Amino acid sequence: MSLSRRTFVRTLGAGSAGALSAAWGIGRGRTALAWSSDPVESAVQAATQEIIRISGNENARGPGRAAVEAMEEVLHGNVGRYGFSAPADLAEALARNTGHGLTPENVITATGSGALLQAGTRAYVSPTRPLVNATPSFLSTNRTAETLGAEIRLVPVLADLSIDLDGMAEAANGAGMVFLCNPNNPTATAHSHADIAAYIRRVKSSSPDTAILVDEAYIEYATDPAVDTAAAEALEYDDVFITRTFSKAYGMAGMRLGWAAGRPATLAKLQAAWGLGNINVMTAAGALASLDDPDHMVAEREENRRIREFTINAFKEMGYEATDSQTNFLFVNIRQPAADFRDAAREQGVMVGRDFPPMENSHSRISLGTMEEMQRAVEVFKRILET
Ligand SMILES: Cc1ncc(COP(=O)(O)O)c(C=O)c1O
Structure with missing residues (x-):
């Protein structure tokens, strides 16, 4: 490995934001075939050698110019101060930006939506309360459920590789939580808002105590006009919540920001179940600028x-x-x-x-x-x- 972590940081830190994107996006130099298992080292390899990294569903373009400028301003301002107002400012902006009746009390933030998936699983799943997930789908909640010693009910996707909502509704009976990834990672398919709303209604009448997490990490990229957020359903029912992230369309995976929306009592259960982290001041500034753009x-x-x-x-x-x-x-x-x-x-x-x-x-x-x-x-x- 010819480049140390420090060199990597210096290389990226030296250029403008544009140069940063170019270094990540295009790469230069020779091909490395020995991949490091260390994420920072492998990022060094991808950034500095002739490697095209299209393995992690990241955003090769990074954040928009307004977000980068806002983050630079904070960096060159005073990062020595705590960002005490960040959670409230973000909740207000996210609620306003999302609409669907959300108010700041319906929003919580976390250092990545992964923390919220962890929190949800810990809040609702246990050895007596199974997790329901599609297969293949995002595995984070399964991993947490395994550590809790909980049963995981896996429902295979249909022939067109979309999630089997009927199968997921049957599996939900008596379960602690359903993880519903819409659009789904890795199959890339999405259900319409009407289908998701009908699913939530059905489960909430057949198994009222089952929580439903609708993971919308990729929803900004959906171009099918029928696909939309389940934010309104998260407000309508107890223990139903959506999660979103700035890691994908907002291009800020490395800055770590995710959020959840639901009823205040639902969000309180997530906050009690797992540490959601403090949002750093640069991330908050970048996110607020993105929402304004x-x-x-x-x-x-x-x-x-x-x-x-x-x-x-x-x-x-x-x-x-x-x-x-x-x-x-x-x-x-x-x-x-x-x-x-x-x-x-x-x-x-x-x-x-x-x-x-x-x-x-x-x-x-x-x-x-x-x-x-x-x-x-x-x-x-x-x-x-x-x-
Ligand atoms: C479906 C889904 N949910 C959640 C996450 C976690 O994202 P983050 O913790 O960066 O917000 C990912 C990341 O790839 C994902 O694919």
């Missing part, structure tokens, strides 16, 4: 849609189908083990997603990088899939 989100969504369409079409031309992606990643039927495809891609400088059982022998999850990265990645995919 809706044009950037429109442009970000459109750029993602353009890159998504290009990449889906490229696979189609090669004879491979992706699901109907409503996210910043694709789930592609590559008709071979994901590990073989991943290893072959890595040898040619492209890092794609890990295995997603039970579909690890047929599907690969490919995050969307910049258009330039995807054009280069597609050439690599062609070499692998067309030979």
Whole structure:
């Protein structure tokens, strides 16, 4: 490893925000084939060598200019002060920005939505109260449930790889919590708001004590107009909440900010179950500036849609189908083990997603990088899939 962590920090710190994005997005130098398991070291590799990192559903473009400028202002102002007002300021801005009847009392923030998933599982799941999740889906709540010694009811996705809401409703009877990822990671599919609202209504009448967590980490990228937040349902029922994040469309994964919305009594249970962290002042400033810059989100969504369409079409031309992606990643039927495809891609400088059982022998999850990265990645995919 030729670059130390300190060099990495200095390299990124030296340039402007634009240079930072370019370093992450494009990379330079030679190809590294030995990947470090340390996330910081592997980020060094991805940032400084000829590697295209499309494995983690991150945002290759980072935050918008207004957010970067707001964070720089705080950095050069006084980061020596605590950000006591950050939670209240963010709750107010998030409620106003989201609408659907949310007030600041319906919003809590955390250092990433992962902390809220952990809190929800700890609040509602136990050895006598199972967790329900689709499979494949995001695994974070499963991992927490395992540490709690709780049963996990896994409901396979349907033939089109969308979540089986009927199956999830049956599995919910007597469960502690349902984790419903909409859009779903890794299948990239999404259900309409009408379907999600009907699901919540059904479970709340058949199993009223079961909590429902609707994870909307990727919802800003959904272009199907029928897909929308379940914020209103989170206000309507006890123990129903949505989680959102600044890690995806807002491009701030490294800054760590997530939030949940629900009734105050529901949110109090989450706060009692797990530490949600203190939001740092730069993150808060970046998030507030992002929320004040809706044009950037429109442009970000459109750029993602353009890159998504290009990449889906490229696979189609090669004879491979992706699901109907409503996210910043694709789930592609590559008709071979994901590990073989991943290893072959890595040898040619492209890092794609890990295995997603039970579909690890047929599907690969490919995050969307910049258009330039995807054009280069597609050439690599062609070499692998067309030979
Ligand atoms: C579906 C889903 N939920 C939650 C998270 C966690 O995001 P964060 O903790 O960065 O907000 C991720 C991250 O990849 C995700 O894919």
